[in-house]
Amino acid sequence: MARRIYADDEECISCGTCEEICEDVFRLNEDTSRVEVIEFEDGPEDLIEEAMESCPVECIYWDE
Secondary structure (H helix, E strand, O other): OOOOEEOOOOOOOOOHHHHOOOOOOEOOOOOOOOOOEOOOOOOOOOHHHHHHHHOOOEEEEEEO
């Protein structure tokens, strides 16, 4: 079973770093300005990991 990525939009501060790093997986919701995961599986794990490490509030993680 593939790992899924989870982003806690309640903790998100809308910095946009994750979207800049990996726009195929993350985007900021236009209405809430909070992070959304748009591609759960088969995303580029190296870029997802970079986005996780770059998140200033650490609100992105693997949901295993």
